[in-house]
Amino acid sequence: MGGRVTGRRAPMSNAPSGSQPRDLPRAPRPVASPSRTLHMIGNAHLDPVWLWPWQEGYQEARATFWSAIHRMDEYPDFVFTCDQVVLLSWVEESDPELFARIQEKVAEGRWVMTGGWWVEPDCNMPSGESFVRQGLYGQRYLKEKFGVTASVGMNVDPFGHNAMLPAILRGQGMDSYCFLRPGPHESELPGTMFWWEAPDGSRVLAYRIPFEYCSPPGEVAGQTEKALGQLDRSLGDLMIFYGVGNHGGGPTKANIESIHRYDRMGTFGELTMSSPRRYFDEMSKRLGEQGLAELPVWRDDLQHHAAGCYSAHSGIKAWQRRAQAAVLSAERWAAVAGHDARADLERAWKQVLFNQFHDVLPGSAIEPAYDDARDQLGEAVAISKRIITRAHNVIARDIAVPEEIGTQPVVVFNPHPWPVTTRVEMQYGLAPNGVHVVDADGADVPCQRTQSVATTDDKGRGATVFQAELPALGYRLYRLRQGPGQHASGTLLASEHHLENDVLRLELDPVTGWLSSLVDKRTGVDLLAGASGPHTQVCEDPTDTWGHRVVSYDWPGEEMVTTGIVLRERGPLRARLRVEREWGRSTMAEEFILGAGADDAVEVRVTLDWREQAHLMKLRFPVGLESPVATYEIPFAHLNRPIDGAEEPAQSWVDLSGAVRGTRAGLAVVNNAKHGYDVSPPSPGRGHSIGITAVRSPVYSWHDPRLLDPDGYYSFQDQGTQRFSYLLVPHAGDWRAAGLTRRAALLGSPVRAMLESFHDGALPSARGYLDDGNGQVLVTAVKLHEDAPRDLVVRAVESTGRPAVATLNIPMAGIRLIAEFGPSEIRTFRIPLDDPLSAMETDLVELGVRKGAFTVEPW
Numbered sequence: 001m002g003g004r005v006t007g008r009r010a011p012m013s014n015a016p017s018g019s020q021p022r023d024l025p026r027a028p029r030p031v032a033s034p035s036r037t038l039h040m041i042g043n044a045h046l047d048p049v050w051l052w053p054w055q056e057g058y059q060e061a062r063a064t065f066w067s068a069i070h071r072m073d074e075y076p077d078f079v080f081t082c083d084q085v086v087l088l089s090w091v092e093e094s095d096p097e098l099f100a101r102i103q104e105k106v107a108e109g110r111w112v113m114t115g116g117w118w119v120e121p122d123c124n125m126p127s128g129e130s131f132v133r134q135g136l137y138g139q140r141y142l143k144e145k146f147g148v149t150a151s152v153g154m155n156v157d158p159f160g161h162n163a164m165l166p167a168i169l170r171g172q173g174m175d176s177y178c179f180l181r182p183g184p185h186e187s188e189l190p191g192t193m194f195w196w197e198a199p200d201g202s203r204v205l206a207y208r209i210p211f212e213y214c215s216p217p218g219e220v221a222g223q224t225e226k227a228l229g230q231l232d233r234s235l236g237d238l239m240i241f242y243g244v245g246n247h248g249g250g251p252t253k254a255n256i257e258s259i260h261r262y263d264r265m266g267t268f269g270e271l272t273m274s275s276p277r278r279y280f281d282e283m284s285k286r287l288g289e290q291g292l293a294e295l296p297v298w299r300d301d302l303q304h305h306a307a308g309c310y311s312a313h314s315g316i317k318a319w320q321r322r323a324q325a326a327v328l329s330a331e332r333w334a335a336v337a338g339h340d341a342r343a344d345l346e347r348a349w350k351q352v353l354f355n356q357f358h359d360v361l362p363g364s365a366i367e368p369a370y371d372d373a374r375d376q377l378g379e380a381v382a383i384s385k386r387i388i389t390r391a392h393n394v395i396a397r398d399i400a401v402p403e404e405i406g407t408q409p410v411v412v413f414n415p416h417p418w419p420v421t422t423r424v425e426m427q428y429g430l431a432p433n434g435v436h437v438v439d440a441d442g443a444d445v446p447c448q449r450t451q452s453v454a455t456t457d458d459k460g461r462g463a464t465v466f467q468a469e470l471p472a473l474g475y476r477l478y479r480l481r482q483g484p485g486q487h488a489s490g491t492l493l494a495s496e497h498h499l500e501n502d503v504l505r506l507e508l509d510p511v512t513g514w515l516s517s518l519v520d521k522r523t524g525v526d527l528l529a530g531a532s533g534p535h536t537q538v539c540e541d542p543t544d545t546w547g548h549r550v551v552s553y554d555w556p557g558e559e560m561v562t563t564g565i566v567l568r569e570r571g572p573l574r575a576r577l578r579v580e581r582e583w584g585r586s587t588m589a590e591e592f593i594l595g596a597g598a599d600d601a602v603e604v605r606v607t608l609d610w611r612e613q614a615h616l617m618k619l620r621f622p623v624g625l626e627s628p629v630a631t632y633e634i635p636f637a638h639l640n641r642p643i644d645g646a647e648e649p650a651q652s653w654v655d656l657s658g659a660v661r662g663t664r665a666g667l668a669v670v671n672n673a674k675h676g677y678d679v680s681p682p683s684p685g686r687g688h689s690i691g692i693t694a695v696r697s698p699v700y701s702w703h704d705p706r707l708l709d710p711d712g713y714y715s716f717q718d719q720g721t722q723r724f725s726y727l728l729v730p731h732a733g734d735w736r737a738a739g740l741t742r743r744a745a746l747l748g749s750p751v752r753a754m755l756e757s758f759h760d761g762a763l764p765s766a767r768g769y770l771d772d773g774n775g776q777v778l779v780t781a782v783k784l785h786e787d788a789p790r791d792l793v794v795r796a797v798e799s800t801g802r803p804a805v806a807t808l809n810i811p812m813a814g815i816r817l818i819a820e821f822g823p824s825e826i827r828t829f830r831i832p833l834d835d836p837l838s839a840m841e842t843d844l845v846e847l848g849v850r851k852g853a854f855t856v857e858p859w
Contacts, residue, residue: 308547
């Protein structure tokens with residue numbers, strides 16, 4: 001590693017050979033030297049997981065940080081820039097001596113903390129709340145252990161950056177941002193330094209790192225020359241990053257001594273050991289208010305690089321979505337039950353955050369890394385389930401459940417801070433003649449028998465699905481009674497090729513197995529009228545794991561062959577059609593589910609058994625819309641993007657809205673496991689369509705230009721069975737009215753039903769604890785404050801891009817909170833439960849107070 005010292009007892013020198021001691025005056029540079037200062041940013045980018053397991057990253061953090069300490073001992077002017085807080089936490093628990101040395105250097109100002117996040121995550125796929133928690137745990141750790149927080153955001157290696165990051169960074173105390181990708185060849189960004197503005201109007205001063213964030217172990221001339229070739233020279237003073245990276249290492253003696261040498265020679269101007277914070281401060285002073293105001297403004301996300309990462313390794317995407325939903329639900333129920341589960345929740349969150357790392361969540365790590373990721377995310381889910389189960393049982397024990405012989409009480413819990421009406425699937429026993437469902441007052445509830453998950457000779461086992469109407473972040477009591485019950489009201493017609501209720505009518509083509517018609521009765525529009533094109537698109541995929549240089553995966557392909565259509569359920573509450581397909585050695589079943597009455601979305605459950613190598617499959621959703629607009633969900637917000645077939649990252653939904661013969665109409669696709677999308681324009685034989693990259697099967701950790709050996713043996717991703725679900729949501733042309741983000745939340749985090757016993761109690765049969773009003777403003781977090789378990793934290797975001805006034809009813813705190821929200825604005829409120837009328841607004845790391853107007857009233 002070019003002179004890097006990895007042991008903690010390496011020899012130290014006050015005057016390194018070949019270097020002028022830094023405490024002596026420097027020789028003057030030649031008059032002919034360029035008139036500029038290059039801020040040399042010494043860093044050691046360390047991927048804790050990538051081509052190695054996390055255990056190797058754990059050791060390398062210690063070795064790399066000792067190397068940085070030794071360089072500081074040897075070179076009095078050396079400054080080290082550090083991000084990724086998890087590395088510091090590993091050192092703290094494994095090497096207290098090294099950790100103490102780091103604390104000393106931080107106090108001296110020579111070890112500079114940047115980034116403020118637990119890891120450098122993928123910056124497209126995690127939820128908005130996950131980005132908040134990256135800073136919550138990262139910044140609070142820095143404050144506790146070092147007495148500082150990061151004021152410069154830094155994500156040097158992720159493959160793209162969502163447009164809401166400036167708002168999140170500002171809320172975490174950071175005013176600037178360093179990043180590398182997309183590079184100059186991948187985007188039309190306005191320069192090296194510019195204002196990056198989020199949809200809510202928040203800005204950070206962004207700096208695109210030129211060329212690379214790390215360097216070879218030798219002299220820095222090559223690194224500097226290549227960086228200067230990409231920099232915007234009009235800025236004058238610039239940052240150049242150096243130090244051995246990826247597997248750690250950091251600045252070497254050769255790096256540092258060459259900086260001293262070229263500084264004396266004046267080759268590139270003045271070269272000074274510096275940090276991003278110093279650079280931004282000096283540039284702000286030099287440019288002044290007017291100069292800063294004249295910098296260009298970028299109002300979009302920062303894309304594109306490695307488009308295949310949105311779909312590589314389906315497993316990690318699904319595990320992450322499940323774990324994020326579980327921990328958020330656990331936080332809410334712990335707060336409702338008054339349980340101080342902060343330590344357990346922190347442990348769960350840190351497993352989630354760690355596995356959002358930009359070579360884990362994107363699917364680009366080695367295969368064994370995903371065994372660890374599965375186990376770690378499984379731990380987060382298990383912790384969350386224990387917290388939820390305890391809270392639900394503590395609540396349920398206090399519900400008054402009068403005894404009624406021959407019945408089984410069931411309590412259904414809604415984790416979402418808005419009222420939910422949904423179908424609940426429930427297993428039961430000791431009822432050979434089946435059951436029906438009633439509410440707490442004995443009124444029949446729409447239900448029907450469905451297939452049990454148990455396959456035994458116990459004739460008393462069975463399963464029912466019933467419709468539950470649940471209070472916001474609350475519960476409702478139901479009962480299972482033996483024997484048949486009342487049918488659901490409203491239309492529900494079903495045959496092998498037709499489903500219909502009061503709102504929707506859909507027809508399946510018996511040959512393709514896909515919809516030939518989808519009529520929204522509210523508008524009279526058939527969204528598929530005139531639409532053409534396949535639903536499945538299977539093609540060879542010669543691209544590497546990352547999908548480097550891929551612009552679009554909307555490639556010509558073959559359709560899976562439909563092998564069977566079966567009407568599985570035709571009950572009073574819902575109908576279910578199963579379509580089976582195959583291609584090569586792979587099979588896929590899609591089950592279309594439509595509820596009775598006013599159910600306004602088609603649920604589709606997918607079971608895909610994929611056995612292809614170096615292939616991909618798109619699920620396409622053709623629509624017959626004129627002049628459509630494409631909208632994609634991003635963390636905490638949404639973006640309109642061109643309809644050009646480009647592979648794009650998004651959260652849970654994509655919408656296409658336009659008109660059909662002059663009538664406004666639209667179709668959204670909502671899913672619970674995928675992140676790679678496109679919206680494609682018409683082409684010969686095909687109209688507009690939404691595409692989801694359902695599966696890709698590249699070789700693990702294959703990075704071109706390395707060529708695969710035709711005689712080699714390789715492991716390919718996504719072999720085997722995976723399951724996910726999506727919704728087809730027709731609407732009248734305004735996605736905002738369709739409640740897509742709330743639908744996605746319910747799809748990804750279903751309600752929970754639990755069997756209960758008979759007992760007295762002080763609680764009523766139904767109760768809600770917090771209600772955001774089910775409007776534009778969406779509550780995304782309900783938790784206990786990190787420092788005060790008697791303080792409630794409620795975070796909400798405006799979800800439509802339009803100003804709003806929100807009323808948050810919070811009976812668990814005995815108050816109603818009324819606040820104005822700007823478009824896409826995030827606001828976080830801290831409510832002392834012992835004095836709720838003294839509620840205040842706080843920042844995203846719960847360390848400060850923000851001045852914002854809102855009203856608090858007694859509930």
